Amino acid sequence: MQYILWPMLAFLLLYIGMAVRGPSMWDRMLGMNLASTKVILIILMVASLQDMGFLLDYAIIYALSGFIGTLFITMFWGTRKRREKEKRDGTDQ
Amino acid sequence: MELTSNIIIIIGTVFMLFGAIGILKFRSFSLRVLIISKIDTVGAVTVVIGVALRHGISFFTLRVLLLLGILLVVNPMVTHIITRTAHVSGYNLEEDRGQDDT
Amino acid sequence: MIPNPMLYAILALWVFGAVCILRERRNVRVMIYLFIFSLLTSLAYFLLGSPDTAMAEAAIGAFTTIFFIVCFEKYEALKVDGPQPEESPAEKRPVGAWLKRVVAPLLFTAVIGALMLYFSPGGEVVDHLKSQYLTQFAQDVGGENAVTAIYLGYRVYDTLFEALLLVVTVLAVAHMSYSTSLQSTKQKRYLKPSVVEIAVVRAIAVVILLFGVYLIVNGHITAGGGFQGGLFIAAFFVCRFLIHNIHDLPVYKLLRLEEVVFASSVLIAVFVIFLGMTYHLPAEHLPMFQGVYMVIMNFMIGMKVACGFTILFYRYVTIERR
Amino acid sequence: MNPIEVAAIVVFLISFYGLITGKKMIKAVVYMVLMQSAVIVFFLSIGFQSGTVPPMGAYLEYAEHIADPLPQALMITAIVVGVAVTTINITMLMAFFRKHPTTDWDEARKKSMEKEGAATLPNLESQS
Numbered sequence: 001m002q003y004i005l006w007p008m009l010a011f012l013l014l015y016i017g018m019a020v021r022g023p024s025m026w027d028r029m030l031g032m033n034l035a036s037t038k039v040i041l042i043i044l045m046v047a048s049l050q051d052m053g054f055l056l057d058y059a060i061i062y063a064l065s066g067f068i069g070t071l072f073i074t075m076f077w078g079t080r081k082r083r084e085k086e087k088r089d090g091t092d093q
Numbered sequence: 094m095e096l097t098s099n100i101i102i103i104i105g106t107v108f109m110l111f112g113a114i115g116i117l118k119f120r121s122f123s124l125r126v127l128i129i130s131k132i133d134t135v136g137a138v139t140v141v142i143g144v145a146l147r148h149g150i151s152f153f154t155l156r157v158l159l160l161l162g163i164l165l166v167v168n169p170m171v172t173h174i175i176t177r178t179a180h181v182s183g184y185n186l187e188e189d190r191g192q193d194d195t
Numbered sequence: 196m197i198p199n200p201m202l203y204a205i206l207a208l209w210v211f212g213a214v215c216i217l218r219e220r221r222n223v224r225v226m227i228y229l230f231i232f233s234l235l236t237s238l239a240y241f242l243l244g245s246p247d248t249a250m251a252e253a254a255i256g257a258f259t260t261i262f263f264i265v266c267f268e269k270y271e272a273l274k275v276d277g278p279q280p281e282e283s284p285a286e287k288r289p290v291g292a293w294l295k296r297v298v299a300p301l302l303f304t305a306v307i308g309a310l311m312l313y314f315s316p317g318g319e320v321v322d323h324l325k326s327q328y329l330t331q332f333a334q335d336v337g338g339e340n341a342v343t344a345i346y347l348g349y350r351v352y353d354t355l356f357e358a359l360l361l362v363v364t365v366l367a368v369a370h371m372s373y374s375t376s377l378q379s380t381k382q383k384r385y386l387k388p389s390v391v392e393i394a395v396v397r398a399i400a401v402v403i404l405l406f407g408v409y410l411i412v413n414g415h416i417t418a419g420g421g422f423q424g425g426l427f428i429a430a431f432f433v434c435r436f437l438i439h440n441i442h443d444l445p446v447y448k449l450l451r452l453e454e455v456v457f458a459s460s461v462l463i464a465v466f467v468i469f470l471g472m473t474y475h476l477p478a479e480h481l482p483m484f485q486g487v488y489m490v491i492m493n494f495m496i497g498m499k500v501a502c503g504f505t506i507l508f509y510r511y512v513t514i515e516r517r
Numbered sequence: 518m519n520p521i522e523v524a525a526i527v528v529f530l531i532s533f534y535g536l537i538t539g540k541k542m543i544k545a546v547v548y549m550v551l552m553q554s555a556v557i558v559f560f561l562s563i564g565f566q567s568g569t570v571p572p573m574g575a576y577l578e579y580a581e582h583i584a585d586p587l588p589q590a591l592m593i594t595a596i597v598v599g600v601a602v603t604t605i606n607i608t609m610l611m612a613f614f615r616k617h618p619t620t621d622w623d624e625a626r627k628k629s630m631e632k633e634g635a636a637t638l639p640n641l642e643s644q645s
Binding site for chain 3: 012016019025036039042043046054057060062064065066067068073075076077083
């Protein structure tokens with residue numbers, strides 16, 4: 001069953017390519033999130049193939065820290081864009 | 094049980110393949126988000142369920158189920174947050190032609 | 196068993212991420228590439244057979260990205276509000292400048308690379324120390340995790356000095372940075388989180404806190420330990436900041452707490468390891484004592500790292516960001 | 518020679534090249550993070566063989582290849598030291614931005630030279 005790792009790797013490559021190429025910043029963030037999901041599945045498959053339960057702690061950590069990082073990048077970029085928009089519209093107090 | 098779990102994992106991979114085709118086909122952010130938010134979550138959850146079936150009732154399965162819960166909550170949540178922030182901060186989702194906003 | 200070509204493919208992706216960072220000019224994209232790069236680095240550590248290091252890197256990658264983002268955001272805000280740098284007219288560069296800027300560093304780098312590749316060890320590794328650690332750590336230090344046994348038992352000096360370094364860093368950031376006012380003011384919030392986001396992040400924050408405690412308590416048996424658990428407890432406060440927009444955390448009380456925890460961890464290590472308390476115990480009580488020692492040390496280190504990173508995060512986000 | 522070591526050395530050299538030719542200050546800190554990751558991968562790849570298992574749990578009895586625990590314990594320390602260095606660098610950068618809003622090394626050098634010159638020249642004249 002270890003051949004299932006190769007399509008995961010192909011998807012990882014695709015989504016990292018999306019994060020590098022995607023035209024807007026939101027595409028990049030989406031690609032980042034998808035790539036981290038694929039990495040979680042790779043870790044899951046490796047842990048399952050080796051039958052080591054403690055490696056799954058690492059998968060959970062990966063999911064949670066990816067969530068926090070994505071949240072913060074989104075907040076930062078959205079805040080900046082929103083501020084620019086309010087300056088443009090003249091509604092900024 | 095081994096065969097069933099393998100088949101379920103392969104089905105999940107096929108789901109994710111559909112998502113990848115959608116990503117390659119569409120260029121605009123709104124269409125991509127529409128496709129990938131469902132298909133990718135479904136694919137990931139299917140693969141995780143397949144792995145959980147593979148190990149029967151054990152601590153491994155318990156951890157896999159915890160991971161399943163986290164994926165099930167976090168993955169659509171991130172998509173929601175990204176799309177909502179894009180909308181609120183002025184990215185034009187209706188006339189989206191894949192513009193670069195940096 | 197992970198196949199070797201897979202590891203090589205992921206390392207190739209890793210190198211590609213570094214090339215992307217090198218070639219990118221806009222800072223925002225560099226932040227995203229850096230986050231992806233740190234996730235791939237973490238995966239590479241994991242595939243090289245060290246989940247402890249990979250856990251620490253995965254949690255620290257998020258924190259590093261947050262710090263870089265705050266720095267970049269502040270620069271952007273200053274550039275908008277402050278004096279604009281005058282545009283210098285594009286002058287024609289002579290050929291010598293190009294030679295000096297590109298060719299000479301390239302040659303220098305190539306020479307260093309050739310030297311490194313020539314002198315890189317390779318071949319058979321003599322591993323007497325490895326086999327001794329792997330066979331002896333269960334009796335000497337206890338636990339089931341050899342990595343935790345090494346950094347809490349054999350090499351506790353390193354851990355203590357590293358903890359001291361972190362304390363000094365937090366003190367430096369809290370006292371020596373440019374913005375001297377300690378009181379943070381509430382800023383205008385341009386983006387308000389939605390109801391779903393608040394509910395989900397609140398639930399995830401509890402999961403993060405519980406998971407951090409689990410990593411600390413179970414650190415000597417499975418992968419994990421003080422650093423990783425401490426980072427996750429700090430991530431709990433990050434989540435609280437994101438949903439409640441807290442600005443008045445008592446940072447200086449946390450700083451006192453961190454100093455006290457650091458001092459007590461040094462005391463415990465001195466009493467147990469350096470004074471050789473384990474030699475005076477009867478043999479049947481030894482495993483329980485070792486377990487208690489490792490849990491307490493992991494807990495101390497975890498508390499210290501959690502306090503330190505919470506202080507760093509709040510300092511950056513609420514005070515430095517103005 | 519190990520391909521993993523080669524990859525680590527390549528990343529180290531890429532970031533080294535960026536560090537000596539790059540013009541932006543934030544990028545310099547990023548390159549230092551990259552160099553640190555490369556060094557850690559280099560250390561972890563010591564004695565790596567295919568099918569290596571982590572050095573923990575009940576697998577120590579019968580596993581064939583076990584990873585070396587000593588570099589891992591040292592590298593956990595190195596990661597925390599690295600993040601401390603990054604933090605101090607970012608703090609210094611932010612203090613610098615407050616004084617001179619620029620990210621360019623050349624421009625920063627020029628501006629600080631101007632300020633120092635303005636501060637030191639009258640003193641020199643009064644001494645002579």
